[in-house]
Amino acid sequence: MRHDTVVDAIGNTPVVRLRVAAAEGVEVYAKLELLNPYAMKDRVARRVILEARRSGALRDGAPIVESSSGTMALGVALVGTYLGHPVHIVTDPRIDPVTLAKLEAMGCEVHVVEAMTAQGWQSARLERLADLMRDLPGAWWPQQYSNPDNPAAYRTLAAELLDDLGTVDVLVGSVGSGGSLCGTSAALLESAPDLKVVGVDCVGSVLFGQPDIAGRKQSGLGNSLHPENIDHRLLDEVHWLSDDEAFEATRSLARDQKIFAGNTSGSVYRVLTHLAAHAAPGTRIVGIMPDRGDRYTDTVYRHETSGPVATAPVEVPLGTTVGSWSYASMPRRDRPVLAFVESNTTGTGMLALRTATRLGFAPVLLTKDPARYQGLDATRCEAVTCDTEDDAAVRAAVAAAAAGRTVAGVTTTSDFYLAHTARLARALGLPGHAQETAAACRDKSLTRQALGDAGVRQPLHAVVGDRSGAAAAVASVGLPCVVKPADGSGSQDVRWCGDEATALAQVALILAATENTRGQARAGKALVEEYVEGPEYSVEMFCADGEAVCVGVTQRTTTRLPYFVETGHLFPAALSSAARAELAETARHALKAIGFERGPAHVEARLTEAGAVVMEINGRLAGGMIPELVRAATGIDLLDQQVRAATGRPLRLVADRARHAGLRFLTAPRHGRLIGVTGTAEAARVPGVESVVTTGTPGRLVRPPRDAYDRLGHVIAVAATPQEVDAALDRAMELLHVETAPTASNGDEAEGEPGVPARPVH
DSSP, rough: OOOSSSSTTTTTTOOEOOOOOOOOTTTEEEGGGGGGOEEEEEHHHHHHHHHHHTTTSTTOOOOEEESSSSHHHHHHHHHHHHHHHEEEEEOOOOOOOOHHHHHHHTOEEEESSOOBBBTTTHHHHHHHHHHHHSSSOOOOOOOOOTOTTTHHHHHHHHHHHHHHSSSSEEEEEOOOSSSHHHHHHHHHHOOOOOOOOEEEEEETTSSSOOOOOOOOOOOOOOOOSTTOOOOGOOSEEEEOEEEEHHHHHHHHHHHOOOOOOOOOOOOOHHHHHHHHTOOTTOOOOEEOOBBSSSGGTTTGGGGOOSSOOOOOOOOOOOOOOSSSEEEEEETTSSOOOEEESOSSSSSHHHHHHHHHTTOOOOOEESSGGGGGGGHHHHHOOOEEEEEHHHHHHHHHHHHHHHTSSOOOEESOOOGGGGGHHHHHHHHTTOOOOOOOHHHHOOHHHHHHHHHHHHHHOOOOOEHHHSSSHHHHHHHHHHHSEEETTTTOOOTOOOOOESSHHHHHHHHHHHHHBOOOOOOOOOOOOOEEEOOOOOOOEEEEEEEEEEEEEEEEEEEEOOOOOTTOOOEEEEEEEEHHHHHHHHHHHHHHHHHTTTTTSEEEEEEEEEEEEEEEEEEEEESOOOTTHHHHHHHHHHOHHHHHHHHHHTTTTOOOOOOOEEEEEEEEEEEEESEEEEEEEEHHHHHSSSSEEEEEEEEEOOOOOHHHOOOOOGGOOEEEESSSSSSHHHHHHHHHHHOEEEEOOOOOOTOOOOOOOOOOOOOOOO
């Protein structure tokens, strides 16, 4: 076939029938993407670069920067240099000599990072990439894991299959960034809705609910993160192979079919042979073969098998930890429903929906107002609008969304809907909290009563249901005191009061409110509590089978008095083992006091000279992105565990790493109207910083924080020591600036108030 340019030669790869053991009439084909000029990612490189040039994101002659040690690097080098762009590839010492030679031969500048960071080689490469983006004017980065043109590139592959074969019954592909299998299957499903889509992953990859194993040897598939381009809704089945099994299969592919390929192709071949052996006559199965074998002559093809090699897979429930060839079935049309009753708004709620999809469920968000949730559309999850205050309406919405499918569980990531979720679980006959437990989590006056009955140390307090009793409550507790609503969340209306007048005014403010931020009726009660001094902690707990496990303790910093808004976290907290044990044991007693027996909880406490004092019990995961800190520091995905707990799956609460993670929130320094946040790119390049997120919308009114809703974004850093985490966060925060414009009514009010003692603030 004649082409005018080498870029035009990308695609139109052969589809070859394989000789495999199968029933008569079963056809098995290999789509030889490895016969692109360099490999399968040539398609992606062509699509993303041409689209970037068309949109103006990539100017003529501008540099292209990519972090890769494999076929994406080769594809970018091919297309980029051919079209006249300087191409910079950032890689690490693990790059194979064949790929390095090809990149250099095409005229790329290859940047090999010298050492990994605390987050590994990928983090070190991204830091170097960020430096290049800063130093090279007009530089452009393809970002294959999140660029939608990655999966879109494979529409041409799907069209070629249809042209060559007419129909496809089963499609098998490896999963790394998610582009090839998800892009091809999405296009095929438009004309073949009964297509079965089978993904191939490796043991030790997190893509489908497995723990991360950093030492896995396979390349080209699997991942230690969750790329946005994987659409888990499209897959019906997933297989995992060990390194030994994948490498043996790769050698079998060369021996049996005369196809000299890499381990991704070998893994796909092994799954193809299994599916073919069990397929009904007339079934047409296609496997995508991504990479050729020249990069692996000294690894895959010289590998000595050190462990058992399974000859057939074992079927397991999705989420089961595996060590050898296994598979899980998750037919997309029959996936059990996991109902979420509303969500929090900090970001972990949307992550929970994605997690449920990844674990093989069909998450459904029941909500009164979908527009409340930033990022909901990106989750690709179903949202059903209903009156979540009406139990009958919620039950009807669940039934309609399930449409005959099994409802595996119900859960929420929001304080405001614990009782709603408990009632729904009871109505559907599903596991859930007892009504009394849910009520005690929401109503802090009930928490105080239960803790008092159980003898758990807590602040001296008084409950006020009428303004006439406020003065007596303040007198009984003493000054200074803390006044807060019995059913609040996010530090709303919580205030330190140094004198009686302020305390009485705060009680009046709370009792006058009839609705909370979700439009729910308020409890009509205020708590007047002793002000307990001492460092603040959040004890992250998980309960299952009658056992309350302490996952870890988070150290918290808050604003200056008179408010208590969290401004930063450090996980794990810098504590002695004795202090950590005391906090954990106190949290266990507190949870037992309210009858908390299942799922996540976090107990807020202070350490005083007299010991740990329980401030609050929250019957959910901690907010403020703390679950992400726990994941980064320990490898334990608490959102994953919440989905498991809600659906009756076994938990996995064992850490596979020991790092430290921290977070700082962005807040406005003064009253005004938000202009924006500057310095985000610079802050993201600080060594150790994992993410910089801004959530404030320009134009909104802002103020120094009085509750969690005043926060405007956050920075997360991960490192080997807490000192390194703090240093990275300090540097990042120095580079970030929240810019505001004064308003005529508010002017420039100062943070804090006269007469209020200062506390350290981060």
